[in-house]
Every structure is written in structure tokens, then in C-alpha cells.
Amino acid sequence: MALRIEKAFGVSIDSLMRMQNQFDIAQIRKRAGEIKVSRYKPAVASAR
Template identity: 60%
Template sequence: MERIARPAHPGRFIKMEIIEPIGLTVTKAAEVLGVTRPALSSLLNGRAGLSPEMAMRIEKAFGPKMDTLLRTQNAWEIAEVRGREREIKVKRYVSMGK
């Protein structure tokens, strides 16, 4: 079975493709976004997910579309759950009629 590469956490993408290339510190980026430094740091370091509100703030401040950013969050979450699928003990329900 072919293994598919796991998507990066959206915070990593935001850090490496948006924040770092323009030379912002986490503190300055948090100020620009109107959020706390700990909130942004948690996202950038993969300890928190990307909320729709944060995605909108990033779109307004830096340009990448909210929809695109949220798709990266969704892909990451799907990969996370798929990675632990065996731990989720649920059997398929089969209806036997009324």
C-alpha cells in the first residue's frame, strides 16, 4: 500500500511561507493580526488549530485566501484522524429492517 505524505500543520505553512519571508517576529505578526503573541505562537508551532477568524485575519493582513488556509487545516485534521483510525473502535451499523 502506498503511503501518502502527511500534510503539514497550517501553522507551519503560515510561519514558513508568510511570516518568516517578510521578516516579521511572532510578536510583530501578532500585533498586525490583532491577536495575542501566545495565541499566534501556539498556531505557528502546531499546538493550536487554525480558526476561521484567524484565517480571515491572515487574509486581511497578508493576502492568502481564508478558504485556502482553512482547506490546509481540514487536510491536516483528516490526516491526523486517518493516522489513528485503528484506535477508533466503532463497528459499521447494519439495519435489519424495521
């Protein structure tokens, strides 16, 4: 899709993808409080 927009409007794919990525990050940060994830705790290796 980005390639088609690039060809039709002359906007580079790099710019389009960067804008989309920034938008996606902004949207998920707005919802960060709704996402519940517990911190990863690696298992302790047993001593031999």
C-alpha cells in the same frame, strides 16, 4: 481567525481552510486504528 490571517498576510480564506482540512484529515487517519466503531446494521422491517 482565518479572516485575520487573510487580511494580515494576503492568503485567501479558501486556501487556509483547505490546508487546515487536509491537515485534520491526515491527523485522524494516523489514529484510525485507535478508533473502534462497529458497522451500522439497520433493523429489518417486519412484513405485514
